[in-house]
Amino acid sequence: MTTGNPTNQDPGTRGARSPDGRPDWPADVRRVALGIRRRVLDHTLRNNGGYLSQACSSADALATLYVHLMKLGQSVAPAVPLPFPGVPGPDNPGYSTGAGYNGPHEPGLDRFFFSPVHYALVLYSTLIEVGRMAPEGLAQFNRDGSSVELIGAEHSPGHEVTAGSLAQCLSQAAGVAMARKLKGDTGHNWVFMSDGEFQEGQTFEAIAAMAWHKIDNVTVLVDANAQQCDGAMSTVMEIDPIAERVRAFGGTAADVDGHDPEAIAAAASARVPGKPLVIVCHTDPCRGIPLLATRGEKLHYVRFKSAQEEAVFRAVLSEMTQDGNRPDGADAAALSSPAVLGAGKPGGRE
């Protein structure tokens, strides 16, 4: 993307400081993660529906990527997303993807590939929390003619490939990574996946191919929340242990607490030359909103069943909001202040 207002903050340069004055990136991650959960809950309440449990499980990993791990330039995309640009093709020469929200494509910069695109609401919220997208952009979510789609595609903010047919993203990212190696690029390639995608054979085809071709400029973070559309993975088709399966196919893998930014970062720093790295982030689909657990295993898409249930969750949102008394009916801009800009906000509750 070449248009837009590059006013977004580089999240790595701003934020909290530890008592001795050093940058305290884990505190920034926790604050961004809280903002993601709060924003997705708010949105779910407004629309009586949303991929809320995915925000609970993945907020910390996504925040760790954007705040600490990924070396990205400032957004080169419009702060408020443009309408759907049409599909790629010979009659649409001006088409561009949503990757501009992750900064320009440069040899020395990292790239981000988002695979479970039904988490799009979580990614949009992340972009807002780290200052790469304007809060009012979320008002376009799932609106006709918008690029801020329910299930993201490559025109959607923060998306670079079309990944909605799950397990194709990793192979595409591997192809990009291979090409970047051939070109001598030094930037890394980060892929965010969900655990259900490890049921697809293509995922293991991709890992085997990356190992064979020594594609070691790829790191995968997996949101292993043990949930999928039909319910708990243990009732659909168990695929644990993911890390051992990855190693069997020639990759390296680590198991971490997916809510611990420092554990994720430590695992990401332990890359092995010649091998792709898969970090299995074990997560709780109710983290930050424990009330969700009362829904049992119906977590894939949260829709409140009664006014009473909605009121209970509204109270939770109120608690999560800094001042605790955000008025109902305020528009999305009420949560507009990107967390990374608000140094001094309280840290996460997790």
Add this chain to the structure above:
Amino acid sequence: MELVTRPHARNLVRFSADKPRIVVLSADLTASCEADDFRDSYPDRFLSMGMAEQNMVSFAGGMAREGFFPHIHTFAVFICRRAFDQLAMSVAYPNLPVRFCGFLPGITTPGGVTHQAVDDLALMRALPNMTVLECGDATDVESVLDVAHAIPGPVYIRCLRGQVPRLFPADEPMRAGHARVLRHGASPDAVARESGCDVTLLTSGVCTEEGIRAAIALRKRGVSVDHLHVSTLKPFCDARVDAALTSAAKGAVVLENHSVIGGLGSAVAERMAELGCGRKLVRLGLKDVYAHGASKGYLMRKYGLDAGAVVRAVEELLGKRLGICEDELTALDPAPAGPRSGGCGRNGEVVLGSLPSVKAEDL
């Protein structure tokens, strides 16, 4: 008739010599798809992807996003059926310049139903952004990569391998969206007429050789035939084809190495309806059936993909018997040596030997 040995193998090396962004991806069928010379010539640009087509196709999309031109090599059937969703979402949707070199189209393999791509054109034509090309002879094979390279989006190519006949002059390369008008056996009068014929015959791929035989025999009996060899199946908007379809007094016959559903026959039917031709169309191809493992010659006869089938279809359109026997058709040489083939007024008289069969070890 000249037979060219492994034209794709040589052409791929030639074509790639001055294009460092050409890469070749193969799924364990490297020599079988004549990518072995490329592998040996440019090992740094050859990626063995193992027997894993889904990853290979999405991976190619990723490389194309970074400015490379991946040329996927495997059997046509495995590209189209095993990785259709990957092809649609990782390559065709983003309009990426990946080239799918699909070998063993239709019944050109004795490998049987698992190896025979009889629905690939239907699948590939249905994908937005996809260009679909098919080779009919060695000259087509030697020029198809250049045609594809000029197209900024994805291209599916039905390739030929092994001993490939040369039907068209080596210095008349394939052109995108440009059917070859074939005048084998036509009299100077027929060539000179500006428009109008009894029957239009459209053929593609290996069926064009059969179509030429039929056209020669038909012209000998005084039937005026406009015969076109179609190599661009999508987009299907060739003024020469349109003119031939609208000028045929009795109707059109299509002969193709594919199901009658979704391939050239379907494209012609759609076009004739759009043009308001109001004439009959006979689609010759696999009649919505699967084939089985046997020689190409046997299968073409069994399933009515040969010159005899064309003659019978024309007889039906004309409402009369022409007295053309099988022996006459097989004796015709569709590309006699010497003077340029495809020229006007030349009756093939050279006896043609048996068609080359695919060896079992080539499976």
